[in-house]
Amino acid sequence: MSEKAIASRIFSATDQKRFADCSGDANPIHMDPIAARRTQAGVCVAHGVHVALWAMDVLAGIGKMSASIATLKVQFKNFVAVDSEVTLMVVRETGTSLHSTVSIDDVAVMSLAIGSGSVAAADAALLSTTTALLSDAPRSISFSDIPGCAGWLPGTAGKEIANLFPHVAKLLGAERVEAIARLSTLVGMICPGLYSIFAGFDIMITAEADGVTGLSFRVQDVDDRFRMTDIAVIGHGIRGKVTAFARPQPVAQHSLQSLAGKVAKDEFRGTTALIVGGSRGLGALTARIIAAGGGRVVITYVVGKVEAEEIAAEIGTEACRVLRYDVREQPLAQLSGLEDDVNQLYYFSTPHIAHQKQTLFTPEFFERFCQFYVTGFYSLCMALQAVERKKLSVFYPSSVYVDNRPRGMLEYSMAKAAGEQLCAEMNRLAGEVRVVVRRLPRVLTDQTASVTALHKIDAFEILLPIIREMSAGTRSEQGSGR
Template sequence: MFVPGLHSILSKIDVTVTEGGTGSSLGYAVKRFQPMLQSVTLDAVGPGLVARVEGFVRPRPVEQERLRDLAALVEPGAFAAVSALIVGGSRGLGAATAKLIAAGGGAVCITYASGAEEAEAVAREIRDAGGRCQVLRYDAAEPAAPQLVALAMRPSQLYHFATPRIFRQKRAPFEPACLDEMMRVYNTAFYELSQFCLERGDAVAAFYPSTSAIDEAPRDTLEYVMAKIAGETLAATLARTLPNLRTVIERLPRVKTDQTATIFPVPAAAPSALMLPIIRRMSAAA
């Protein structure tokens, strides 16, 4: 059933108040559904009203990849020497990274800015399979060190998946406030986290996830692209100038997550398919 329901986005509603009423309860009938546009039109009638509602089918929440499935992709003990701080590890790329490393015998700490229940669910899945996982709250808009003081490991790897909302309505082609937010999360936070990990460990491999949007230049993502270009430069410069820090930079395509879900289907890669080769590179570097 497409409408009404959880997976619907309201576009337009016209309501006419009538004298008397039609029946004793509210009812509806779907008048048109356009699969190509994922649009729905329905008529509703009830006591004292007649209405026409137009909407779209909203993408269903993306199901997280399960550890038991990911474990089949990883050689036992492949990441036994890894201690990974995974920033933004409650969903998507971060959750898949945590599960892959844990499946290979590594220890992980995942952070979340919101969604504590999701983070705890990832940790519980890892622990139930015999893995090691710590959970900490971390907001990339705030200084890193005070928030991570309870970190129980000495990280050998850092994965930086923190992100603000990427796709948003804009009033102008360029919005300085939006760029400031993007730069804080994608640049300043990455620098602070790298410094923090170096202070905790002897050597650190840090992953900077860039984006293929740099080459594609999609509409309305100028600030995002600018911040990611700057982040690539930052990550490369840190690796040249900070002893014992190695960075891996990869321009990732659109990934299948709630953040990138759209009304109209767009090809997107599974997080594990992208991250497993990168984790192997990071582990070889470490």
Template sequence: MVVSNELRTSELPTEGLELGAFEQAGQEAFARLSRDFNPVHLDAVVARRTLFGQPIVHGMHLVLRALETVSGLLPSVAYARIIARFHRPVFLGERLFLQVRPTENGLDLTYVSDGTQLTTISLVARRPEFGDPDWSMAVDHCRTSPREFSIEEMQGYQGVVGLPQKPAEIRAFFPAASQTYGTNRIANLLGITYAIGMEVPGLHSMFATLTVNLLDGVGSDLQFLAKRVTPKLSHVQLQFQSEALSGSSETFVRPRVGAIDFATCRKAVTDGEFRGRCALIVGGSRGLGLLTANLLGAGGAEVVITYRSGEEEAKAAIAVMRENGVAASAIRLDVASPAEAFAGLGSDGISVTDMFYFATPHIFVRKKRLFEDHLLDGFISNYTTNFLSVVEEAKQLAKGGLAVFYPSSDALNNPLKDLAEYYVAKMAGEAVCEMLNRYDDEVNVTVSRLPRLPTDQTATLMNVATDDPVAVLLDICRTMKSRRPNLPNTP
């Protein structure tokens, strides 16, 4: 494919060079090399609480993988300027292609998956390779966990990153790019991802753009500065400077939805108002499910929460409730196959009066068409088939009938194109609930189209008005009680 260091695009596949997929082991190795251990890249449980819903690939890993690929195609050719734009996140396991297009003085590179453009990188100002001279390494004083502070505190925040003391590992990880650009420049680029992911914005960082000018010098550290902060837009502009590069990046602070603590819930309820109830909260280890569990527990109900993957979160939530005198427990439940979990509850003698169904997949997903079959099937399964299976199992543990809460969304009143499958599935779920209420005497289903509430999935970079989740869910808990006439009339 290379003749006289000129790229023949006619010899490249039309869909781009297939790069395969990034996997967990590669994520962890890159994190060790760069010291960027931000959990959004490594921890599936933490990442599910973000707007991405799952771990994402480091933006700098994409840049360096592209440099490695191009350096393999064009030995001895380097570029003095790198401009990257991270349009959409890259997830683990995605089949990736790198499209390469020569420009007047460089290359335009595009990461593509399933026809969707994810990241674009422009390499500008072609020049001979930089070489790989020896360089002194700084004392390594790096954080082991990401910094977390308010966006207002980020203005003017600055520091110095000691570059990774791993030239041999850098060469092993990116051999062609190290030969072309030198391990010192690669180390500087690794310093940038450390600065963003671990220092500022830190824990809740989101990489948007990068512009870097590569210089002829070498050095042992990288300076960074939060030059401009715009809290209203959750935006932080960073500047970088070292002997080997100068540059800037546009980053954002991912929205955070803090859990409402048990003490707040206790203040909201009337003492003992839910005594005599035993509530099963499906998906109760976080978000609205956990808030519901805390409200019911604070009001005297026995609470059983379920989780699918967040065991530690569930254990922590139960510990807090028990410390506050609540009879609380947690079980692992996969709503697609609930029988085993319910068998365990039955053997424990649990008698359920209420069931709240907060199980949900990630709603905002990347797609190409109005309706994607696999998405529609997944949403339908979760909101109808799996819901019915859980109801049937819960009925076996109920005495005197089962009160069920099914959360829908007032967003159904104004559907968005990108959420077509979600809307169809939720409407199907509402129809299922109507049929249960009409023809199943053992259940009484309350359906509520909830207003916009602050959750992991509704959080945005812009400040958007939301309703008070405590008031909304407490009203639902009280409504559920009124629909069970056989419950004792407690205060």
């Protein structure tokens, strides 16, 4: 049969908390917007098991899942960002199987295969009887410690799970649904734990057995190449395998102290830089480099106030100030809080870059990127120059993706190319704003880190020559009296 849309759903932050409370999976990638910024997702994402149980509940509610369910195979293909809308579709249906997908903008984020048949025999013993230590915080373990992990997770409030997914709970039983929900806790809180990505699960429905409660697990296999692990599971009425990745830990950033021997103490004295997007990543590193060279910085944030204040405390509040600035809002009112005499601007503001799409070109994505990389950039340059009323050196980070574009990055690359054209025109008119444009390579950041060992350039090696060029231009303008 052809694909047919069955239902749609938006997973909100409130939905996240409810599922976390009843499943026990409070991994920060689902619950903490600031911590989630330092993951590959870049934003909070819905629990994969939550999405899967919702899909199963819808299918059970409309009679697509029979009472003779024997197998469940779920694959999580992409992140589901909180507040994004997903669509459930039936792909194929036979007398013994049902295949469905959950998609965002026609791009599959999850596949679900349900098989009918005889229920397997009950399991007489758990994989492990050692109680896994659970707390409010997920375990942080190294990949080398994953082999041999085993344990048992006690049950949760089955009634609450049944209330969340009443149709599938009626079909499978609340205890089985609880055991499936506990798969999320296993991956997100225990193994691999804090730095995990749930890839999927493949389980059989078994007869219920006395004494088999909660969820027991034992690591079966690990693959160092992809940081992947297979975990055998036995719960109340289920048996099978979970697959998960251990994602890289957040990229360790250069500290101010570590830069002391790499940057001359006074080489950036006289620089006062406004660093838009300075609370993390390349912006934070730029702030530390300039401060290490004796310069002063104002770093901006939109949501990362605590991160920005931590950087200011590290550098020292005399050399580093903090300012909230959103490029989507009018600049002049926001710059009214700017007390420093700024002569440089570093523009690292960016929206979330990775998008799931199937169409060749999505106007909404292009408009959003242009809002950041073209309109917002130009408005800030003009407003800052009007406030300062003097020559301003600006750094505009473009990307090698303008020419060497990966699949799915069309809108991003087009917006960056448009930004380059704008900068060229600003320089051609020889106004009060001088723009330095560089196409940055794929440098190592939280969002470019991957489970495979890909070579990425240290951002310090890229940024230091740029900052030196910017500072040389600033000194030249000051020396000429302009």
